[in-house]
Amino acid sequence: MKQRILIIGSGFAGMWSAVSAARLAHLQGNQSLEIAVLAPQPELRVRPRFYEENVTSLTADLQPLFTELNIRFIAGHAERIDAAENGVWYKTAEAESTFITYDRLVVASGSRLHHFGIKGIAEHGFDIDQLETAQRLEEHLSSLSSRPESEARNTVVVCGGGFTGIELATELPTRLKALFGAETKTKVVVVERGSVIGGRYSEALRDIIRDASEELGVEWRLNAGVEVVDASGVTLQDGTRIEASTVVWTAGVQASSLGENLTADRDALGRFIVAENLQIPGYSNIFATGDMAHAKTDDAGNTALMTCQHAIQLGKFAGHNAAASLLDVPALPYRQVNYVTCLDLGAWGAVYTEGWDQQVKLVREEAKKLKIAITNELIYPPKAERDVAFAAADPLAKFV
Template sequence: MTKRILIVGTGFAGMWSALSAARLFDLHSHTGTEIVVLAPQAELRIRPRFYEQDVHKMTAPLDALFDAVGVTFVKGAAERIDIAGKRIEYRDASGNPALLNYDRLVLATGSKVARPTLPGIERVFDVDEIEQAIRLEEHIKSLAQQPESAGRNTVVVAGGGFTGIEVATEMPARLRAVLGADANVRVIVVDRGSKLGGALGDNPSPLIAEASEELGLEWRLNSTVASVDADGIFLANGERIFTKTVIWTAGVRASSLAEQIPGERDAYGRLHVDANLKVIGQDDIFATGDVAYAATDDLGNYAAMSCQHAIALGRSAGNNVAASLIDVDPTAYSQPKYVTCIDLGGWGAAFTEGWDRQVRFVRDEAKKIKSEINSVWIYPPAADRATALAAADPSIPVVA
């Protein structure tokens, strides 16, 4: 009887899980297991680029790729994991309830921005999902039709982490492209931290400060947003900032589907997994990408919620879930090399290596690397069977 691996999600981790499982079956000439991917769309949404313009272009179709490697795609939104029955309850493309059984499950449903409960939170924008990033882009373009005011020309970014910095440093140029090259624009970053760029560590922090000064960014440190209204925000200290544009980037949390699987979780809701990415305490369920709390090495480092780690986690999860069905030894997940490349708008970029983020390249040199990452490295392989399967080898190092 044909068995089934069910992978939920078509993000970086889900896509690479599917390709890697297909690769291992191909290596061992195994044809007795079906690989099924369940997701709302057969496309990879290039989430790391949602801070840029032309967001509607930042998708990559997966239909032909899945067809090339023999993966079945099912269009639908997962709602409930029935662990005892080994099945997923979902809504199909028409919104009707449906079921998919599995022999092995790979949860790869990613994460979402963590919006707090505060007055007016429904007014804020974010770049977490493509629909929200497009909504923000349309809003920025519409500012030119509004009467000139301090609020119209001001953008507040809530959160001074990686995403917040990339959004903020891009924003002066985006605003001036709409409001005019000589427009008096303000971009204000509100961050609960005590050091500018401190979320990225001591080494990149001076570069972020330099870029902020050159681009005219303002920072409100040791600060949080208390409320949002039609004319602006109040900070917790009582400061009033007039703005028509508030972008929320502060914090993410693992997909709520992870909460349905019994097991230990970290502070972000990620499931603790073993070295092979199997959920601890579950025989038939693997977690990968942003829903997995996975050790990258033996030094106490754990995967970040980033595409860099999701790609490698996906390759490992797919390989190991397939191995569990054909009596092949798994390959333990390991990703000791860690880099970051943060876009700093018109200033350039900063490329770092290691968990202590030693700076290696800056400004234009780093910007070229960032451009290659964003336009080439993180995209799916060609829809050619041999090329796609070769690219899914879990031993391939990921630097993105």
């Protein structure tokens, strides 16, 4: 009987785990492994693009790739890992509870946005974290153009000034003008707890974010926390009121809660603190990857971030190592020394940085071209051709 590598999730990490495991089995000339991906649908949802419009088009069908590489796809939602029985309970698309066993498990169930109990956000707020929620925001924005004009209608409040908040906020002036007409006075306000725009980033990057915001008319409310969101706007903790028909929450991503019954250490973001080979300590046949893994990227003290840049590489290493442990091949310690950022700044352009100290290398149009190449090509699944996919799945091949 074949030994099964079960991968939970078909995001960046899950998809690359599957391709990488298939690659190693192929290189070893071994046909004794079944590689199975369990996820709600056989598609990659391109979350880094969810601040854009036409969000329903931002998916990639994985079935052709899986068919080409003989990867089994199981439609379902994992509910519980039973490590003692080496199996996973999941709900099928028909809501039937089903049990599947594994020889190796790769947990790649990603992350979700948390609202941290902010009053009114669940009822009245929007987000761009998942395809469905980003679609809801897009539909809401489109519906506003049929409402009578008012300051609230023309105002969007973006809560959280991290990368997601910045990309959305700087994209919105163009989107709102397209919806309401070029002459309409629109307003985009970023509400941020920190005291500085882009306070988490390098000074050079911060300056650019500030300049782009100024040029695009994006306002920042710094040292500000959200107290309550309601149907007509947001009240900040200092009592300031902003009338807005649209309030978008972007701060506070947490790893999926799958595997919370495992006795393993997690970091503050809910990620498993994994060993170098991406195994969960204490569980020799379970690996965590992507947004589920807190992993060292180098020997200089850096750890993987919850980014697709890291999820892709973490996926390649996790799949490789899960297969390696069944094929008697040495594991590859996860390493990802290069770190870059490419931040979209709407009509201003974009900014590209290199290194953990975020040295600015490209700005405006040049960076925008690179951003489009990254988000429209580089992070998409490989062609459904075996040699192309396997070459790209090599954990040691150059990525960024």
